[in-house]
Amino acid sequence: xxxxxxxxxxxxxxxxxxxxxxxxxxxxxxxxxxxxxxxxxxxxxxxxxxxxxxxxxxxxxxxxxxxxxxxxxxxxxxxxxxxxxxxxxxxxxxxxxxxxxxxxxxxxxxxxxxxxxxxxxxxxxxxxxxxxxxxxxxxxxxxxxxxxxxxxxxxxxxxxxxxxxxxxxxxxxxxxxxxxxxxxxxxxxxxxxxxxxxxxxxxxxxxxxxxxxxxxxxx
Numbered sequence: 001x002x003x004x005x006x007x008x009x010x011x012x013x014x015x016x017x018x019x020x021x022x023x024x025x026x027x028x029x030x031x032x033x034x035x036x037x038x039x040x041x042x043x044x045x046x047x048x049x050x051x052x053x054x055x056x057x058x059x060x061x062x063x064x065x066x067x068x069x070x071x072x073x074x075x076x077x078x079x080x081x082x083x084x085x086x087x088x089x090x091x092x093x094x095x096x097x098x099x100x101x102x103x104x105x106x107x108x109x110x111x112x113x114x115x116x117x118x119x120x121x122x123x124x125x126x127x128x129x130x131x132x133x134x135x136x137x138x139x140x141x142x143x144x145x146x147x148x149x150x151x152x153x154x155x156x157x158x159x160x161x162x163x164x165x166x167x168x169x170x171x172x173x174x175x176x177x178x179x180x181x182x183x184x185x186x187x188x189x190x191x192x193x194x195x196x197x198x199x200x201x202x203x204x205x206x207x208x209x210x211x212x213x214x215x216x217x218x219x
Contacts, residue, residue: 018114022046034118077106154190
């Protein structure tokens with residue numbers, strides 16, 4: 001598959017370019033697929049999971065399960081305290097405090113010069129502007145699956161029997177924190193890709209401030 005080869009070439013190029021790269025992993029389908037590809041080249045890179053305190057129980061269980069099965073070098077990034085109840089009505093501040101800041105702090109703590117991130121051009125207008133290699137203030141972002149579609153992700157995941165987060169089996173097509181996500185269909189989402197937008201189950205106000213969040217360091 002041409003798309004797979006492009007992804008592998010980008011990963012290899014990044015590993016040649018950077019001394020201390022890491023991978024961000026949410027447990028979602030895209031980042032699990034990216035992690036699979038990165039591990040083909042180096043299975044000991046630091047893997048960052050951003051814990052917002054309010055992920056689904058299924059997410060925490062899935063993270064632990066795959067961590068053990070794949071023997072991941074997992075690092076948990078989280079804010080010093082849970083301020084969800086205080087900030088929930090201001091999505092930008094809430095996401096910045098619970099996601100962006102812990103993520104950037106972990107990058108500094110691990111002294112990473114690059115981070116592999118599993119975003120795609122077709123999933124959100126703000127991400128459609130990205131490049132494979134994107135410079136940030138103190139590190140680079142590497143996006144090896146920009147050219148994949150949602151269908152590509154599911155076709156590869158099912159064919160290669162990659163671990164699948166259980167929420168995808170019950171109608172969640174895209175998810176993150178529990179208060180900001182909802183199912184969009186019944187049953188397995190890969191059978192319902194023609195029913196609405198991929199991120200339809202996400203909080204609408206957060207989707208609207210994606211540009212600002214990415215300027216602050218979100219992915």
